[in-house]
Amino acid sequence: MKKFILKSVFFIAPFLLMYLLNVIYYYPIEGDLARIGYLYSKKGATEDAFKDLYIEKKYTTFSELNLNTKNNFDILTIGDSFSEQEAKGYNNFLANNFSVLHMDRFLSENPIQKLIELINGDFFHMNQFNYVILQSAERLFVQRTENIELSKITDIQTLKYSIANRTNSFSKLSSSFFSDATLKIPLTNLQYLIYDKPTFSKTYNVKTNGNNLFTGKKNNLLFFEDDLKFLVHKNDSSRISKSNVLINRISQLLEEKNIKLLLLISPDKYDLYYPYIKNKDKFKTPLFFNYYNDLSKDYLYINSIEILRNELNVNKNVYYFNSTHWSPIGAKAISLEINSILMN
Amino acid sequence: MLFNSLDFAIFLPIVFLLYWFVFNKSLKLQNALIVVASYTFYGWWDWRFLALILFSTIVDYSIGVALSKGKNQLKRKILLWVSILINLGFLGFFKYYNFFLDNFIEAFSLFGTKIQANTLNIILPVGISFYTFQTLSYTIDVYRQNLKPTKDFIAFSAFVSFFPQLVAGPIERATNLLPQFYKKRVFKYNKAVDGMRQILWGLFKKIVIADNCAQYANIIFNNSDDYSGSTLVLGALFFTFQIYGDFSGYSDIAIGTSRLFGFDLKQNFAFPYFSRDIAEFWRRWHISLSTWFRDYLYIPLGGSRGPKWNQVRNVFIIFIVSGFWHGANWTFIVWGALNAIYFLPILLSGKNRNNLDVIAQEKYLPNLKELGSMLVTFSLTVFAWIFFRAENMEHALSYTFRIFSKSLLNYPVFEKDDSAKLILLLIVLFIIIEWLGRRHKYAIEQLGSNWNSMFRYTMYLIIILLLFWFGGNDQQFIYFQF
Numbered sequence: 001m002k003k004f005i006l007k008s009v010f011f012i013a014p015f016l017l018m019y020l021l022n023v024i025y026y027y028p029i030e031g032d033l034a035r036i037g038y039l040y041s042k043k044g045a046t047e048d049a050f051k052d053l054y055i056e057k058k059y060t061t062f063s064e065l066n067l068n069t070k071n072n073f074d075i076l077t078i079g080d081s082f083s084e085q086e087a088k089g090y091n092n093f094l095a096n097n098f099s100v101l102h103m104d105r106f107l108s109e110n111p112i113q114k115l116i117e118l119i120n121g122d123f124f125h126m127n128q129f130n131y132v133i134l135q136s137a138e139r140l141f142v143q144r145t146e147n148i149e150l151s152k153i154t155d156i157q158t159l160k161y162s163i164a165n166r167t168n169s170f171s172k173l174s175s176s177f178f179s180d181a182t183l184k185i186p187l188t189n190l191q192y193l194i195y196d197k198p199t200f201s202k203t204y205n206v207k208t209n210g211n212n213l214f215t216g217k218k219n220n221l222l223f224f225e226d227d228l229k230f231l232v233h234k235n236d237s238s239r240i241s242k243s244n245v246l247i248n249r250i251s252q253l254l255e256e257k258n259i260k261l262l263l264l265i266s267p268d269k270y271d272l273y274y275p276y277i278k279n280k281d282k283f284k285t286p287l288f289f290n291y292y293n294d295l296s297k298d299y300l301y302i303n304s305i306e307i308l309r310n311e312l313n314v315n316k317n318v319y320y321f322n323s324t325h326w327s328p329i330g331a332k333a334i335s336l337e338i339n340s341i342l343m344n
Numbered sequence: 345m346l347f348n349s350l351d352f353a354i355f356l357p358i359v360f361l362l363y364w365f366v367f368n369k370s371l372k373l374q375n376a377l378i379v380v381a382s383y384t385f386y387g388w389w390d391w392r393f394l395a396l397i398l399f400s401t402i403v404d405y406s407i408g409v410a411l412s413k414g415k416n417q418l419k420r421k422i423l424l425w426v427s428i429l430i431n432l433g434f435l436g437f438f439k440y441y442n443f444f445l446d447n448f449i450e451a452f453s454l455f456g457t458k459i460q461a462n463t464l465n466i467i468l469p470v471g472i473s474f475y476t477f478q479t480l481s482y483t484i485d486v487y488r489q490n491l492k493p494t495k496d497f498i499a500f501s502a503f504v505s506f507f508p509q510l511v512a513g514p515i516e517r518a519t520n521l522l523p524q525f526y527k528k529r530v531f532k533y534n535k536a537v538d539g540m541r542q543i544l545w546g547l548f549k550k551i552v553i554a555d556n557c558a559q560y561a562n563i564i565f566n567n568s569d570d571y572s573g574s575t576l577v578l579g580a581l582f583f584t585f586q587i588y589g590d591f592s593g594y595s596d597i598a599i600g601t602s603r604l605f606g607f608d609l610k611q612n613f614a615f616p617y618f619s620r621d622i623a624e625f626w627r628r629w630h631i632s633l634s635t636w637f638r639d640y641l642y643i644p645l646g647g648s649r650g651p652k653w654n655q656v657r658n659v660f661i662i663f664i665v666s667g668f669w670h671g672a673n674w675t676f677i678v679w680g681a682l683n684a685i686y687f688l689p690i691l692l693s694g695k696n697r698n699n700l701d702v703i704a705q706e707k708y709l710p711n712l713k714e715l716g717s718m719l720v721t722f723s724l725t726v727f728a729w730i731f732f733r734a735e736n737m738e739h740a741l742s743y744t745f746r747i748f749s750k751s752l753l754n755y756p757v758f759e760k761d762d763s764a765k766l767i768l769l770l771i772v773l774f775i776i777i778e779w780l781g782r783r784h785k786y787a788i789e790q791l792g793s794n795w796n797s798m799f800r801y802t803m804y805l806i807i808i809l810l811l812f813w814f815g816g817n818d819q820q821f822i823y824f825q826f
Contacts, residue, residue, distance in 0.1 A: 001364065001531055001533070003533060004531075004533055004536050004537065007537075008540060011804065011805070011808060012353075015808070015812065016353070019350065176348075176349070176350070176815065176816055177348075177349065177350040177353060177815075178348055178547070178551050178811050178812055178815030178816065179812065179815045179816030180812060180813050180814070180815065180816055181816065182812050182815075183809070183812045183813065
């Protein structure tokens with residue numbers, strides 16, 4: 001019996017132990033970088049710095065709206081996950097001074113294409129705005145402006161149908177015992193002791209020379225592998241200037257409806273924190289904002305990277321440590337800048 | 345509680361340790377522990393239906409006792425029918441009520457009569473088809489005086505609810521399992537190790553083969569109108585391995601778990617896809633159900649004796665009832681009928697007992713004739729599975745018609761076909777291992793038995809790693825719904 005139990009334990013215990021470690025230290029609902037990087041983290045790490053703050057969402061989302069009546073708002077925001085941070089998002093800070101409607105992300109996978117479709121349809125007849133804030137993550141911006149269908153239409157009916165038939169498409173990491181995650185999570189965390197980016201991880205973990213970037217993390221930076229991979233688009237000056245041509249065109253279309261366009265590009269964590277990365281030999285210089293900021297624009301533009309870099313000089317946690325997203329500190333700084341532009 | 349869940353991974357060692365270290369002083373206590381553990385295991389899914397198992401246990405125990413006292417043949421017959429009606433009554437209500445009601449309404453509407461009747465929102469209790477047949481076998485065997493009725497209620501409760509095989513079989517006969525509850529069980533190292541090995545192989549079949557095949561089978565069957573004939577064939581193949589891996593995997597885990605507690609359950613699958621004809625297939629597929637129907641339905645009807653017409657009738661009855669046992673849907677009935685059609689020519693030509701041994705018994709590989717007959721039998725089986733898997737008859741027929749179209753010659757293409765290639769490779773590896781182990785009770789029973797223990801342990805470790813690597817696509821055990 002003893003021999004049997006010992007042998008069984010030999011085969012089973014390591015896997016149970018790994019699973020238990022994962023249950024205790026891996027939080028898939030915490031920051032996206034920790035999730036896709038299979039990183040162990042402390043429960044509540046993402047939110048610790050902002051506990052109990054900003055809990056009330058003040059802006060309206062389109063899917064909550066009564067679509068049978070005409071609606072008036074100061075601002076329409078349309079964008080990706082940076083625009084869906086609920087109470088901690090830049091649009092919620094704006095909602096202190098303006099009435100804000102946000103176009104749900106599930107209705108606008110590519111916000112740039114969707115904005116064009118809304119302009120072509122009856123959306124802006126039924127809903128009135130003074131400003132549209134078009135937001136996009138930097139790494140996706142150039143691609144989102146390519147292969148655009150300028151004549152495509154989305155009308156209110158189509159939006160109503162999409163809202164009624166909404167499905168939850170979040171990919172779920174299996175939490176079952178017999179799952180590749182049971183092996184990958186501990187293996188990845190071991191590899192992090194040696195490598196910046198382990199085999200199965202999509203998150204880089206690099207040393208920085210700044211000591212005050214994140215609470216409790218002396219000199220580490222996490223960023224998404226696509227921030228680096230997409231440099232091929234992000235550093236291509238000719239493609240960047242073509243993107244700007246399209247945004248100018250969208251601005252003209254909105255002007256015809258007496259609406260002003262404001263473009264907000266959310267910097268990739270890699271670009272924002274690049275000056276702080278200790279060993280730059282392995283990492284190319286990001287040039288996107290150098291090119292984009294210099295282009296001639298017929299629309300309102302937020303120089304987000306400059307605002308956030310200034311913020312880095314005075315505050316920790318401008319972005320969340322284990323997420324690709326800015327924190328309420330970053331979001332607030334951005335919203336203050338938008339506020340001042342719109343007020344003038 | 346699912347065999348492939350963490351809950352079971354915690355539950356099993358606890359019960360094992362209590363069984364061998366705390367309750368080992370008394371047989372009664374060990375049996376009582378099995379009852380408590382079994383009710384916990386079942387109640388984990390839905391405790392409300394425990395009352396049904398308990399009721400079934402009390403009825404058949406009492407009838408068994410009454411049968412032993414009764415000398416009057418008529419009275420004994422009445423008691424037997426009371427048991428049959430109660431057991432099949434529950435099964436009929438929970439499983440077939442809505443099916444019969446819908447079909448009556450539809451049948452009457454064909455003659456212009458509209459019947460107002462509402463179907464009920466009935467939850468099918470997991471495992472009801474299995475434990476109902478198990479308790480019925482007890483009453484019938486006691487009635488036939490093949491078995492002495494038990495006076496030990498705890499042992500009988502343990503027999504009815506024995507957790508390893510409660511929800512999806514094997515359907516054990518009282519003559520085999522019940523006496524094991526009367527004897528003191530002694531822990532045997534080799535038996536326990538063999539049990540663990542069979543559990544490991546069962547998990548591999550379920551998690552690596554069945555659950556991964558299910559992903560692709562589901563995509564192809566659920567969108568069958570969008571795919572070419574060749575892709576639909578691939579879908580049917582995926583389902584063929586899904587159902588085998590799923591059900592025989594469950595049986596392996598059940599048998600292996602029972603061995604940890606000192607019990608021997610009967611083999612439920614004996615490498616059915618290596619069968620040379622359909623009669624052999626049915627001797628190797630879901631053996632506990634096939635033999636149940638053989639002993640309690642086919643033989644009482646006359647079996648293969650008597651006029652040809654009676655033989656044909658009996659074959660159709662047994663296969664259609666077997667199909668209907670799987671579920672209240674015409675697709676299962678047609679699946680059963682198809683198998684009857686496959687089986688009849690063999691029976692009528694007297695060749696149904698031609699292949700009683702193992703294919704290529706003394707050889708590594710089959711000869712051409714064996715290979716040919718194996719491939720024909722396999723193809724017939726795959727075709728029949730289409731009806732088993734389809735949502736309804738319309739779906740089954742459209743699926744079949746699409747297969748037999750020009751697109752059958754196209755290269756199969758479907759969403760996720762890249763990752764499917766890896767699973768196809770795993771299936772090939774699986775077939776090779778099953779082939780090598782076909783002379784044994786399960787494929788890896790003797791695999792590596794002559795090797796240095798280091799190599800053998802490495803093999804087990806690789807299988808365990810595969811469980812994790814290809815795991816995570818959890819699917820409900822198919823036979824839970826039956």
